[in-house]
Amino acid sequence: MYHTPYQETYRSLQHTQRWTPEQIKDYQWQQLKTLLHHAYEHVPYYKKLFNIRGITPDDVQSLHDFQQLPFLTKETVQEHTNELKATNYPTHTFEETITGGSTGFPLRFYVEKGVWYAKHLAYIKTLLERAECHAMDKSVQITGSEKPWEYRPLSRTLVLSSYHMTDQNLPIYVKKIRRLQPQYLIGYPSAITMLATYMKHNTIELKAIFCYGETIYDWQREFLEELFQCRVHGQYGHREQSVLAGTCEKSNSYHIFPDYGLVELIDRNGRQVTKDGESGEIVATGFHTGIFPFIRYKTGDIAVYSTHHCECGRNYPLLKSIEGRVQDFVVSKTNRLVPFMGVHHLVAKSTENVKECQLYQERQGEIVLRVVRRETYSEDDARRIQESFHKRFGDEFSLTLTCVDSIPRTNRGKYQFLVQKLPIHFSP
Ligand SMILES: [Zn+2]
Numbered sequence: 001m002y003h004t005p006y007q008e009t010y011r012s013l014q015h016t017q018r019w020t021p022e023q024i025k026d027y028q029w030q031q032l033k034t035l036l037h038h039a040y041e042h043v044p045y046y047k048k049l050f051n052i053r054g055i056t057p058d059d060v061q062s063l064h065d066f067q068q069l070p071f072l073t074k075e076t077v078q079e080h081t082n083e084l085k086a087t088n089y090p091t092h093t094f095e096e097t098i099t100g101g102s103t104g105f106p107l108r109f110y111v112e113k114g115v116w117y118a119k120h121l122a123y124i125k126t127l128l129e130r131a132e133c134h135a136m137d138k139s140v141q142i143t144g145s146e147k148p149w150e151y152r153p154l155s156r157t158l159v160l161s162s163y164h165m166t167d168q169n170l171p172i173y174v175k176k177i178r179r180l181q182p183q184y185l186i187g188y189p190s191a192i193t194m195l196a197t198y199m200k201h202n203t204i205e206l207k208a209i210f211c212y213g214e215t216i217y218d219w220q221r222e223f224l225e226e227l228f229q230c231r232v233h234g235q236y237g238h239r240e241q242s243v244l245a246g247t248c249e250k251s252n253s254y255h256i257f258p259d260y261g262l263v264e265l266i267d268r269n270g271r272q273v274t275k276d277g278e279s280g281e282i283v284a285t286g287f288h289t290g291i292f293p294f295i296r297y298k299t300g301d302i303a304v305y306s307t308h309h310c311e312c313g314r315n316y317p318l319l320k321s322i323e324g325r326v327q328d329f330v331v332s333k334t335n336r337l338v339p340f341m342g343v344h345h346l347v348a349k350s351t352e353n354v355k356e357c358q359l360y361q362e363r364q365g366e367i368v369l370r371v372v373r374r375e376t377y378s379e380d381d382a383r384r385i386q387e388s389f390h391k392r393f394g395d396e397f398s399l400t401l402t403c404v405d406s407i408p409r410t411n412r413g414k415y416q417f418l419v420q421k422l423p424i425h426f427s428p
Pocket of ligand 1: 248249250251255310311312314
C-alpha cells in the first residue's frame with residue numbers, strides 16, 4: 001500500500017517517540033552514514049571536500065570522526081549554492097528557498113518540491129497534538145504576510161500580518177478573532193504579546209498558544225499564560241530543515257526530533273557542549289536534506305544544553321532554552337558577549353510609558369535604545385531606564401536613548417528587539 005510522505009512520516013513519528021536512547025543513537029548513525037555516502041557520490045561540493053582531505057565516507061567510522069568534518073557555514077552555502085545541489089534529483093524537484101539569514105545576508109538554497117512540506121507538516125501535527133490541538137482546529141496565525149488579514153478555509157486559519165499591527169488594525173484583528181473563536185494561536189511571540197496587550201483582560205478561551213520564529217522571553221510566556229489561562233508552547237526550526245524541536249506536555253524544554261536531524265552544540269572554543277546549563281551554537285545535520293545536504297551546518301542560533309530526562313517519557317535530546325541568534329548578543333566594552341533577552345523586561349519594569357523599544361549597536365560597549373513614547377512619557381522615565389540599566393550592567397555599556405515614532409518590522413514581519421551591526425562570531 002502506498003503512503004504519502006505526510007502519512008509515512010506521521011506514522012513513523014508514533015514509533016520514534018517511544019524509542020530508547022540506544023535506538024535513537026543507532027538510527028541517527030545509520031542516517032549519517034547514508035547521508036555522507038549520498039553526498040560523496042552525488043553532491044560535487046562534498047565530493048571535493050572528501051577528496052581534498054584524502055578520505056571517503058568509509059573512513060568516518062564513529063560520531064567522533066564525523067565531528068572532525070568541517071562546518072558548513074552560511075557563507076559557504078552562498079558561495080557554493082550550485083555545487084551543493086545533488087545531481088541525482090530531477091530538475092523539476094528543486095524548489096528554491098530564500099531566507100533572511102543573519103545581518104540581512106540572504107541565503108539561497110533548495111528543498112525537495114512537495115516532499116519537504118508534507119514531511120514538515122507531519123512533525124507539526126505531532127507538536128500540535130502535544131497540546132491536544134489538531135491540524136483542522138480553527139486557528140489564528142500571526143506572521144509576516146503581505147495582506148493585513150486573510151482567511152484560509154481549507155485549514156480553517158485566520159492569518160493576520162504582524163507588519164500591519166497598527167492602532168488602526170488592532171481593533172479589526174480582535175473582532176475577527178472573536179468571530180472565529182479559534183482553538184489556538186500560533187505565531188511570533190512579539191506579535192502575539194502585542195495583540196494580547198491590546199486585548200487586555202477581555203481575552204478568548206484557547207487550548208494553547210504556539211510560538212516560533214523568535215526567542216520566547218520568560219516575561220512573555222508568563223504574561224500570555226496568565227492572560228489566556230493556557231500553555232505557551234515553543235517550536236524551533238528553520239527552512240534549512242536540519243533541526244526541528246518543540247516543547248511537550250510536561251516541560252518548556254525543547255525536545256529535538258532525532259529523526260529530523262542530528263544536533264550538536266558548539267561552545268565559544270569550538271568544543272562540544274556536554275554539561276547541563278552550558279550554551280553553544282546549534283550545528284545541525286538534516287536527515288531529510290538529500291537534495292541539498294546540510295551537514296554540520298552552523299545555524300547561528302544559540303541554545304542551552306540540558307541533560308535532564310523529561311517526564312513525558314520521550315528520550316529526545318533536550319535544549320533548556322533557545323537564546324536567540326548570534327546576532328542577538330551585544331558586545332560589552334571588555335568584549336564580553338551578553339545575551340540581551342532581559343533588557344526589554346528591564347525597560348518594561350522601569351516604566352509603563354514606553355510603547356515599544358528597540359536596541360541598536362554599532363560600536364563595542366555602546367548601545368542605543370530607540371523608544372516609542374506614550375503620551376505620558378517624561379524625562380523621569382528616561383532617568384529610571386538609565387538607572388536600572390546601570391544597576392544591571394555597570395560600566396560595561398553606555399546607553400543612549402533616542403525617541404522614534406515607530407519600530408519598523410523586518411522584511412519577514414518580525415519584531416527585532418536588537419539591531420546588531422557588529423559582526424559577531426560565537427565560536428571559531
Ligand atoms: Zn517532554
